[in-house]
Amino acid sequence: MQAGTSTWARLSGQLHVCRQLAAWYKATNNINPVNGPWDEEGGWEQTSQRNCSQLLAASVLSNSQPPYCSWVGITCCSRAESSAGRCSPVNAVAAIDLPLNNINASISDASFMAPLLQLHDCGLAVANLEQNCFNGSISDDWGKMVNLRQLTLANTWVTGTIPDSLRNLRNLTKINLSNTFLSGTLPPWLPELRQLSSVVLGQTTGLGGSFPAGMGLLQQLQELNLEGTPLTGTLPADLCDLRGASKLLSLNIRRSGLSGNASALENCHNLVQLDISHNNFSGQLPASQHWGQLTMYHANNNRFSGTLPRTLCDHAKLLRALDISSNQITGIIPSRIGMMLGLETLNWPTTSSQGL
Numbered sequence: 001m002q003a004g005t006s007t008w009a010r011l012s013g014q015l016h017v018c019r020q021l022a023a024w025y026k027a028t029n030n031i032n033p034v035n036g037p038w039d040e041e042g043g044w045e046q047t048s049q050r051n052c053s054q055l056l057a058a059s060v061l062s063n064s065q066p067p068y069c070s071w072v073g074i075t076c077c078s079r080a081e082s083s084a085g086r087c088s089p090v091n092a093v094a095a096i097d098l099p100l101n102n103i104n105a106s107i108s109d110a111s112f113m114a115p116l117l118q119l120h121d122c123g124l125a126v127a128n129l130e131q132n133c134f135n136g137s138i139s140d141d142w143g144k145m146v147n148l149r150q151l152t153l154a155n156t157w158v159t160g161t162i163p164d165s166l167r168n169l170r171n172l173t174k175i176n177l178s179n180t181f182l183s184g185t186l187p188p189w190l191p192e193l194r195q196l197s198s199v200v201l202g203q204t205t206g207l208g209g210s211f212p213a214g215m216g217l218l219q220q221l222q223e224l225n226l227e228g229t230p231l232t233g234t235l236p237a238d239l240c241d242l243r244g245a246s247k248l249l250s251l252n253i254r255r256s257g258l259s260g261n262a263s264a265l266e267n268c269h270n271l272v273q274l275d276i277s278h279n280n281f282s283g284q285l286p287a288s289q290h291w292g293q294l295t296m297y298h299a300n301n302n303r304f305s306g307t308l309p310r311t312l313c314d315h316a317k318l319l320r321a322l323d324i325s326s327n328q329i330t331g332i333i334p335s336r337i338g339m340m341l342g343l344e345t346l347n348w349p350t351t352s353s354q355g356l
Helices: 002-028 044-048 052-062 079-083 110-121 140-144 164-168 263-267 310-315 335-339
Strands: 074-076 093-097 104-106 126-128 133-135 150-152 174-176 181-185 198-200 206-210 223-225 250-252 259-261 273-275 280-284 296-298 303-306 321-323 345-347
Touching: 002 044, 002 052, 002 104, 002 110, 044 052, 104 110, 110 140, 140 164, 310 335
Parallel strands: 093 126, 104 133, 126 150, 150 174, 174 198, 181 206, 198 223, 223 250, 250 273, 259 280, 273 296, 280 303, 296 321, 321 345
Antiparallel strands: 074 093
């Protein structure tokens, strides 16, 4: 009796997941004269040919992995991952990873969101859906997916604002809403999501506001991209931990409109890529003795003055690309720049004297 009960419970759970996947596929695979089918279906199309009871019969009887775990873009929770506490339960759909797949839908529609919410309640933690044919706005329902770790809707036609309900996603490690038609204010509550390691909100058509205060509280943050986002004011002093414990590897605030001193960057000890170009920063060009891992530094088209800091030449020995053109930096190219043995590209202010 116990074995039969276990088999029935397993079948019931897998049937529910399969039916939600089938409903989401039906809602997003809109074949019409404008939009064709998904570019790659890889198993999902079976749900339009057979019902889920038929699809699951063999795997349930043999106690094997359900067939939807092998569909394109689906990652199921393995026993090893479940034992390590990284997902639950075994064979739940842990991730939907379907970028650039001609998926066509309005993310505002219930037919799109309802299956995702059900899948989340069954274990879904990753939704990577960038570069698809999505429109509509991000509804408050996304804020109900509190176990979500990654949310990527970049390079879509999504409009509206970023809803405050997303502040409930306290397990989120990655959010990418870049290259969309979002508008409104950059969420001031981002620093509340303490697990964030990657925040990419650049190149939207209408997001703006002030630089979120308290970003230094995000101790796991490795990537921050606000490129092209109109920001008011100056770079916050607490962008990186003042003790130098920041894990930030990549910072892109190109064309953000920030002004003032940029010395706060010197507290970001682990930077690998830094782009602060096309802003109104002034004062001394930021440089740190801790930038030994820096490979790309773009600070062009600002109002930096003085000379190239010796600290940069002495310690940024892995630097491959340095662009400080269109600034007010003076003097000749110092001979110490030869210590940057990997330097491949150097763009120097044309108003400065040339030579080594």
